[in-house]
Structures are given as structure tokens and as C-alpha cells.
Amino acid sequence: MSNVYVIGGGESKYGELWDRSLREIAVEAGLKAVENAGIRTKDLNAIYMGNSLGGLISKQEHLSALMSDYAGIASEYVPSMRIEASTASGGAAFRQAYLSIKSGEHDVVMVGGAEKMTELYGTEIIDITSSLVDREWEAFNGATPAALAALSARKYMMDFKVKKEALAAISVNDHANASLNENAQYRNKITIEQALNATPIAEPLNLMDCAPMTDGATSVILASEKYVKEHGSKGVRIMGSAISQGPFALHSRKSFYTVEPTIISTKKAMEQANIKHKDISFVEIHDSYSIYGLMALEDLGFVEKGHASEMVENGIGINSNLPVNPSGGLKAKGFPYGAAGVSQIYETYLQLSGKAGKRQIKDATCGLVHNMAGSGAASVVHILGVD
């Protein structure tokens, strides 16, 4: 079967975009991606849109259709649909687009990711984001996504004697990288001390352990090998793609700090890519909470369970052996739920194309992208590389 390439992308600013609507940022990212990929909208065979909470936050469903209409291409009747897998919606949408080309059905497909998180006042958003977890048996009793991450964190810290500093290091790294990303929500660097002393959210996690509420949209364009050859497009190849789903509620899992779907997806994607961990130049990981960053580095197989703290202490910055979250990650680039997975892919595309500017990783040839749903019900792993 022929290869599939990412040939371009674009995105809105990430942040609190009070004056901009969900449809506006989605359209902005889509049009930028079309321009950047050097295609015409009439070339698009399909649009897959990652969005998690549009129905609950903006009371708007069918975002894919709305975006294509407001991008002015309703007259081209491009098939479009929204893919929802909570905070892994972006990664799941990207995988559907990949499969549609891999199957031979499509040649050029757009993947959009958009989320407008700051639309509501007060704490109502905490109830809405609790729809990521089991509404009747977790959220009903007062558990929030942050609370579930905190339950994982406390057990992890006790079992492996890990200090809070290791969790903080994930957030400190994200902020350092985001300071080099002009689209990032938080471009301020933070220190370990600042990270340790922030306002508590769900103990032992505080504000600096938690990814923010972000408005943002990112789009990428995928194309078949045939299209790339015929049009002389430049792109990065999708070497592996896998998604896996396990028990939904945290309390149903065998381990509270192991995300089996991440382990399984990684194994599958790496087999497809035919690579080893040492071949990976950098990773974009799903650190919606700092503890999930440590857990991801272990479940992805870069270090044994319980030992991620040693890895982050040795450095995970842009010039380290394995740079983590060059984009600024979910904590500092920002966390628009359904867009996050596409944002990670776009960063990986930029890095592998040598277009990442000040945060460019030297000699980057292969990137791994990890996008997780909620507290770990599902994980999507993609591996992208240069030919």
C-alpha cells in the first residue's frame, strides 16, 4: 500500500481568544493549512474535524460542516465529519484521515482540530470537562479530570518515592519550550519553585501541574504518495498509526498509573514504522496533567515504570537526548481539547521539515506523537519521519 504524507498545516493563536468564535478559529486554521500545503480547496476529498466539547460549550455540533461552509467551500460538496474521542479527538481524526488515504479512497484530506474552552463563566466548565470521565460513577460523586489525575499522582509518588519536583519539571520544560513558540498561550518561563508553590487544584496537583483552558485551532493536510509525486509536494511521512482503548473509568483499571492503551498503541505504531526507541528524535506527549507526562514517558517505553523522574532530571529540553514537547506541550502551548492532537502533529511536521524556527531540534528525522483521552481510556500514537 502507498505511503501517506503530511504536506502542510496551519493554526490560530492559542490562548483566551475572547473576540473570536469557534467557527472563526477553525476556518483560520483550515485556510492557512490549505495555503501552506500549496493545494486548492477543490483538491480536498474529505475533511475530518477533531472536536470534543463543542456541543456542551458552544451548543454547536457538526463543526466540520460549519467550518467547510464558512471557509467558503460548501459549493464544492467536500465530505466532512467530526470525530470525537474526548481529548484524543484530534489524534483520532488524524488517524481516520490517514486510513482514508491508506485505503486508496482519498488522495488529499484535511484534518482540523478546534476547541473553544473559554466561552463560559465560572466553574461550569469544570462540570463540562467532567464529561470526559464516567459521568455516573466518577463525576456524579464529585470527581473531576484533575481529581483523577491527582489520584494517579498520589499513588505513583508513594509507590516509587517520587517527589513533586519531578512532576514540576514536566511543566517547567513545557513553559521553556513555549517561550520559543509565538502561537503558544503561555510564553513565560517558570521555575521549579514557582511550579511547586502554585494554588492547589486537586492535591497533590496544583495550578502548574494542570494544562490550561485554551481556545485554539490547528489544521494539517494529508496526501497520498501518488499526489505527492504528481505535484512535487514536500512532506513528512506517516510511518506508524495506532489507537487503542481500555477500561473507561480510572477505578476499573489494574494500575492507576499505567495507561495500557499507550503501551499497546506504541508497540503497534513502532512495528509499522519498523523503528526502535533510539531512532526517535523527539516526542510530543499528552501532558494534560504533569503526572500524565511522567506516565507517558514510561508507557511509551523510553524508561521503565517508576523511573521517568530520572529521565526528566537528566533533561528533556530541546537540546537533550530526547526533547519532550518542543511545541510547549499541553501545559504551555495550550490545551484546546479536540485540537490538541492536531497541534502535536503540526509541531512534529514543522520539526521534521526544519520549519520550527527558534525551537528547531537539530537533525530531527523521526517524531513520536502521543494523544490521550481523558484519564487514559484511550491513546493514539503516531510516528512521523523524513523519507
Added chain:
Amino acid sequence: MGELSRMWREMPSRYRMQGDRCGNCDQVYFPPREICPVCHRDSIGKMKDVDIDGAGEILSFTVVHEAPPAFLRQKPYIIALVKLKEGPVITGQIVDTVPEEIDIGTKVRSVFRKISEDGKSGVIHYGYKFVPE
């Protein structure tokens, strides 16, 4: 609003902790499941209601400071993963104590409490919370 039937249908499990047991492998589930994830189709028609005792042990806990609207008046409150005597692990609040008095391993017992309410005129939601033994 309009959450009446969604709450009402769960009353047996929320009010008196009714779970179920797979007639094939004897595994107990709470909340109850229609299908045993171990026995799959062999469990169909063999899932039998079982009353959960309510005794358990804290496996992990957190103190929640940022809460959704229905829980604002309770914050900060403790949420824990509790392993029940019968085997299942569930998520619930620990009450009538302070965080300093509990730890991973603390024995707890379920109590019937008000959980939240659906605004000023909606139904009141009741269910289980846990207190230290």
C-alpha cells in the same frame, strides 16, 4: 434540569449499593455490569444482583479545591479510590474527617448521604460516601 430519570434509574446502586455477580466466574461488579468482562458471552443471563457491604480501603485520595458548580459548597472535599471488600474499586468522597487523618490504606465504610442537587427546584441526588472506620 431534566435529570430525573437518569438519576432515578440508578437508585438501587446509589442508595443501597446494589452490584452484581457473574454466575460463571463469581466476580463481583460495582457499579453492576450487563456483561462480565472476563466471561463475555458465557455470562449472559447469569449476572445476579448482589448487595455490597460497604466496607473498604483507600487506595489513593485527593483533596479537590477546584470544583464544578454542584460541589462548590463542599470544597475542599476528599475524593478517593476505595477498594471494596467484595473486590471492586470505586470512586467516592471521604467525609466526617480531615485529610490529615486519612492515608492510603485507611479502612472506610460507606454511608448514605446527599451528593448534590439539581439547582434550586430540581431533584436532590443521594448516594454513598465513605467515613473512616
